[in-house]
Amino acid sequence: MTTTDRGRALPRQEGPALPRYLREPAERRTPLAYPGYRSTALRAPLRTPVDLPHRLTEVTGPLLGEDLVTPADADLTLRMGGEAQGQRIIVFGRVLDSDGRPVPDALVEVWQANAAGRYRHVVDNWPAPLDPHFDGLGRVMTDSLGRYEFTTVKPGAYPWGNHHNAWRPAHIHFSLFGRAFPQRLVTQMYFPGDPLFAQDPIFTSIPAAARDRAIGTFDLDRTQPDWALAFRWDIVLRGAEQTPFETEDDGDVA
Amino acid sequence: MSSDYVSPQVRGAVEGNDRRPGTPRRGSGFLDEPLRLGLTPSATVGPYLAIGLTWPDGPFAVAEGTAGAVWLRGRVTDGNGDLVPDAMIETWQVDPDGHVDHPDAPPGPGPVPGFRGFGRSSTAEPAGEYGILTLKPGRVPDGQGGLQAPHVDVSVFARGLLDRVVTRIYFGDEPEANAEDVVLRSLPEADRQTLIATPTQDGYRLDIVLQGDRETVFFAV
C-alpha cells in the first residue's frame, strides 16, 4: 500500500482484517423502482447490479464534519435574523449500526419544507407562502454516543404531480455518511399517524415490514415545557463483520 | 433521552441471537446471520436536494490548483436518453499513492495534503452534467493477490431513484491495469466499456446511463 509497493502483486496488503458491511435482504430494502412512483420508470436501472467486494475503497469513506458545521446549523428556526413560523419541534435520536453500536462524530445533513409545505427552491412554486426566516437546511454532528439533535418547525405536507391529488406526508430529508462507503444513506423521516401515508408511493415503496423504521416517535419526556414538542428517530446504518484474512502473521485478530 | 426507551428499531430487531446487556443483539459473526437491528430504509433524495446537500467546495475532492488535478466530467441520462438535471454525483477514492485517511485503512502515510478524496457535484449546471476535481487514484490490492486498476467509487442520487445507485469510474489511459482488474475482468466487454472514462484536455469523461441499452454497470456494494 505504499508508493514503492505499486505494481507488485501483494496479497492481503489491506491489513489483518477488513470490515465487511452486511446487506439487508432485498425484501426489507426500498426497491429502486416502484410502479406507483412514476419518476422511477425512466430512471431506475433495469439490470441486476453486479456484486462489488468490499476492498479498500469500499471499507473507507469520507469522515466529514466538524470544520463544516456550526452550532447555529442545528437550529432551523432562527434564520435570516428572525424566527420561523410553525410548530417548533426537537428532532433527536441516535445513529447506530445494525449491531447497535453508535456511529459517533458523523455528519447528518437535513432539509425540509417550511410549516406551510413549501421548499425554498426554484422548482417549488405551488401557492403556499415562503417564510423569510426559514431556509430548511440543517447540519449536525453525532456526539461520541452517536446522538444527534436539532430544532426545527414541523414541515407541512405538500402536493406533487405524481398522480391526481397527490400529497407528500410531512417529512424531513436526511443524509448520512456513517464511517464507510456502504453505510451511505439518504432517507426521509416521517411523523407518526400521518393520514397521507397510504396514498404516498414514496412511503409505500418501503416494504411494509420496514415502514415503522421511517417514522419518528413522539417523546413526551423530551418535549420542552412552554417551548417545543419532541420527536425521536433512531437511524440504523449497515453493520460490519470483521473478516479475518488467513494470514499466519495475523491469525489471532478475529 | 429516557433510559428505558425502546425504539421501534430495537423492538423490531431480529429474534434468535443471544442478548448481552447494553446492546440490543449480538450476532454469531457469520455473514449469513440476520442483521440485529433493522436498517433504516432509504428514500429518494427528491427534487429539492440542493437545499440540503450543497457545499461551496463540494466538487473539489482536492483543493483547486493542486498539481496534477483532473476534472472528471460526464452526463447523466435516463431511459429516454434525456439529460437528468436534478441528480447528484458523489465520488470517493484513494490518492495517487493508494492512501486514504481513515481508521480502517492500513497504517502508513496519509494522503497528499489537500486531498479529501470525496467529491459531490450536482448535475444542474450545465444541465445533466457533473464535474469533480480530483487526483487520479493509485492502485490498491484486490484481495486476491493482485492490484485493482485505478478507480473512483461513484454514488448517483436523484428524484426517481428510491436508493442511490453505485458505479465506478476507471481510466481509459490505464489499459494494462484495467486488463488486470478483477472487477473489470468479470464483466463482458460491452459492460466494461460503460465504466471506462475517456481522457480529455483537462481530465476524463464518463457518461452515466441510468437505464436502457447502454445502461451503465451498477454495483451492489
Ligand SMILES: [Fe+2]
Ligand atoms: Fe420532500
